[in-house]
Amino acid sequence: MTRSSRSPYLDSAPLQPGDTVALVAPAGPGDEASLQRAVGFYEAWGLRVRVGEAVLTPHPRAKYLAGPDDARRRDLVDAWLDPEVDAVVALRGGYGALRLLDGIDWDEMRRAAARLDGRPKLLTGSSDITALHEAVRAHLDLATLFCPMPGNNVFRDSEFVRDDVHRWLFEPWGGRDLIGPKAEVMSPGTATGRFTGGNLSLLAAAMGAPEAAVAAPGILFLEDITEEPYRLDGYLTQLRRAGRLAAASAVVLGSWHECGDLDLVRALMEEEFARAGIPVLWEQGFGHDPNALSIPLGVDGVLDANGDRAKLTVGADA
Numbered sequence: 001m002t003r004s005s006r007s008p009y010l011d012s013a014p015l016q017p018g019d020t021v022a023l024v025a026p027a028g029p030g031d032e033a034s035l036q037r038a039v040g041f042y043e044a045w046g047l048r049v050r051v052g053e054a055v056l057t058p059h060p061r062a063k064y065l066a067g068p069d070d071a072r073r074r075d076l077v078d079a080w081l082d083p084e085v086d087a088v089v090a091l092r093g094g095y096g097a098l099r100l101l102d103g104i105d106w107d108e109m110r111r112a113a114a115r116l117d118g119r120p121k122l123l124t125g126s127s128d129i130t131a132l133h134e135a136v137r138a139h140l141d142l143a144t145l146f147c148p149m150p151g152n153n154v155f156r157d158s159e160f161v162r163d164d165v166h167r168w169l170f171e172p173w174g175g176r177d178l179i180g181p182k183a184e185v186m187s188p189g190t191a192t193g194r195f196t197g198g199n200l201s202l203l204a205a206a207m208g209a210p211e212a213a214v215a216a217p218g219i220l221f222l223e224d225i226t227e228e229p230y231r232l233d234g235y236l237t238q239l240r241r242a243g244r245l246a247a248a249s250a251v252v253l254g255s256w257h258e259c260g261d262l263d264l265v266r267a268l269m270e271e272e273f274a275r276a277g278i279p280v281l282w283e284q285g286f287g288h289d290p291n292a293l294s295i296p297l298g299v300d301g302v303l304d305a306n307g308d309r310a311k312l313t314v315g316a317d318a
Contacts, residue, residue, distance in 0.1 A: 007143035007299050008119045010174035010315040014145075015122075017046025019086040022079035023150070024052040025066035027128040028094020030151045032056060038091055038150035045166060052079060055091055065096045073100040076132075080121060081112045087169075090125025090132070091151035097131040098205060106139035113140055124169075125149050127225070127288065130198030133297050134206060137196060138214035145169075146198055146221070146286065147294035160291045168294045174315035178252075178301075180285020180293050185305045186270060189279030191250035192302050193218030195295065195314075199287075200224040204235035207242045217247045219303055221295060223254030223287030229264045232256075236272050245272075250279045250303045252312065254287035279305035281312070 015021070021042055023035070030038075035056060039049045052075030054067035066072055079088045090097075113120050123129075123136055124145040133144045145168055148154050148161045155161055196216045197203060201224055206212045224232060239245050251273055256265045266282060273280045281303070285293040296314060304311045 007173070007296070009122070009143060009172065009296070010299060011172055012119070013170050013172055015047065015086060015169045018048070020048040020050060020084050021087045021089050022050045022052065022082065022085045023055065023089050023091050024072075024075045024079050025055040025091045026072050026076050026100055026132060027066065027090070027096040028064055028092055029058045029066035030055050030091045034151040035091065037156060041150050041155070041162065042089070045170070050079070050082075050085065052076075064094060069096075069099050069103070072096065073103050076100060077104060077109070080109055083112070083116060085121065086115050087122040087124060090129045090149050092149050093125065093127030093129055093152075095128055097128045098202065101131065101135050101209070101211070104135070106135075110140055113142060126292070127199055128202060130202035131206065133198050134203070134211045137216065137298055138211040141298070143296055143298035145294060146297050148292050154290055154292065158291050164294050168296070173296050173299065176314045178284065178293065178295055178312040178314065179310055180283065182283040183285060183310060184282045185310050186253070186280040186282040187273060187278065188305050189250070190302070190304050190306060191219060191279050192300065193249040194300050195219050195221060195297050197221035198223070198297070200232065200235045200239075201227055203244065204238040207238050212242065212244070215247060216244065217249065219250045219252060219301060220244070220248035221252045221254060221284075221286065221297070223256065224259060225255075225257045225288040226259065228260045229268050232259065232265060233268055236268070240272070245276065248276070248278060250281075250305070251276070252281045252284045252303065254284050255289035255292065257288035279303055281305060281310055284312070
């Protein structure tokens with residue numbers, strides 16, 4: 001395995017008490033209560049927390065944005081460029097991260113990607129933050145963590161979620177099994193490759209953008225929320241026509257929270273991926289589930305979808 005196919009976090013924990021994380025809001029705004037709760041969770045874990053200036057400042061026109069694009073982008077970039085910041089944590093999702101990408105100097109971000117200890121900085125977040133995971137994949141070739149965000153209710157309400165995020169931040173990733181309690185084999189087989197993907201609608205929205213032009217072979221993770229089956233059908237069609245599905249060695253399907261009739265969603269996925277001839281997992285557990293699992297992106301792993309219970313292992317040699 002080349003170094004670019006590994007992350008040091010397979011062998012060493014990303015964070016330890018005393019490290020510094022920056023809370024930013026690249027998409028929707030937080031509120032004072034959720035912000036203070038998020039800060040409290042991370043400080044209780046022994047971390048130093050810095051907060052971006054735009055986190056609590058809604059856009060003057062679009063209240064669904066945490067401030068103007070320039071302000072949200074500045075918070076994100078400043079946090080990444082700060083040599084004392086070890087991880088950049090999205091407070092919440094919503095909408096808006098995709099709007100930031102064209103104004104970021106990715107060469108500058110690449111030069112600042114190393115922490116003081118020499119290991120790469122870590123980006124964490126999910127949902128709309130898929131846009132940033134994809135940008136880091138395409139421009140920086142670094143591992144990231146797709147995980148529930150501390151400003152969201154699920155982080156407040158689920159001790160399981162908090163404990164799972166804590167383990168991913170404070171324990172090495174290598175060798176971990178990602179199978180959730182409801183996972184089923186939709187199509188059997190074995191596959192290896194880089195973990196990529198995230199929120200299906202965000203991946204579809206990026207088709208034609210520079211990030212989507214960078215090949216993403218490997219094991220493709222997909223999930224979504226509040227999208228009717230016909231819209232999911234359209235997003236899958238976009239990914240198929242753009243070649244993203246053909247690049248997948250396997251597909252791991254997460255939660256489809258509030259996406260209408262789940263039987264119809266499953267039938268759509270079975271129809272779409274039956275033609276691919278690759279292993280597929282159904283309801284692996286990541287995404288918008290009330291007890292959503294965290295998953296690393298940008299690391300290699302193995303899916304063994306043979307037998308009664310699948311195994312999805314992080315960092316196993318191909």
